[in-house]
């Protein structure tokens with residue numbers, strides 16, 4: 001018996017001849033937020049569906065709140081909040097009716113009016129689901145996922161199609177869930193969303209885990225990526241700083257790339273000083289999660 005909210009071990013998902021998930025392992029500790037990142041078709045939704053109990057894995061083991069998501073489905077469902085990528089509700093019912101219906105399934109639901117207000121849905125309370133915009137439907141789907149006070153929430157691209165205000169409200173709600181000890185497994189294409197919300201990020205590529213770690217670990221491991229130097233224009237070090245690469249991006253603005261650390265940065269400054277240049281500005285930039293993500297997923301993303 002595990003105390004983790006989600007434990008996935010060597011999970012495989014196949015659709016006929018297509019293997020969407022090739023043996024993925026991950027853990028969501030209780031009260032933590034894990035974000036799955038990956039290109040379209042990387043296998044994120046397939047993995048999520050296995051955890052939600054909507055699809056049986058073709059290999060491996062999954063435990064959700066210590067239970068089997070397929071065999072213990074009925075016991076598990078009231079403890080989970082699930083936000084699907086789209087649909088899943090009654091198109092002819094109004095937003096208010098739908099949310100109150102889901103609230104009625106829960107033993108201790110959240111206050112429906114509070115959720116309608118927080119997610120900007122109050123004026124759509126009497127609007128039928130099918131008449132809501134994509135972003136409004138997303139907000140209602142999030143409210144449905146949260147209304148039952150779940151212990152664990154699965155969010156598949158929760159802010160896709162939302163406007164900036166709704167996205168920020170969603171982020172605040174997820175942060176509040178975490179503060180209340182709720183566990184969250186979410187997928188996203190938004191790197192800033194993952195960086196802001198996630199305790200741990202799992203980057204998937206072609207059904208495999210390409211990298212995993214906290215956002216800080218993933219970006220720190222990548223090191224300093226770029227040194228920007230401002231000095232007199234027209235200074236050309238040639239290969240004297242090799243293997244570092246120096247490019248004058250605009251007159252007097254130099255970009256230095258390569259294996260940059262304290263020693264090599266000192267070497268670069270030494271060269272500028274040696275040719276009598278006056279360095280007026282020096283800036284290092286660490287890789288962002290976006291840089292790491294692109295480096296891991298770009299070239300080999302599509303087979």
Ligand SMILES: Nc1ncnc2c1ncn2[C@@H]1O[C@H](COP(=O)(O)OP(=O)(O)OP(=O)(O)O)[C@@H](O)[C@H]1O
Nearest residue numbers: 015018019020038039040041042043044045046047
């Ligand atoms: N029902 C299905 N039948 C056949 N193939 C499927 C099915 N669902 C998904 N796939 C395939 O499995 C692979 C993984 O799809 P999945 O939806 O899990 O990816 P994803 O990472 O969630 O993508 P996205 O970011 O576009 O939502 C893709 O190649 C997809 O075409």
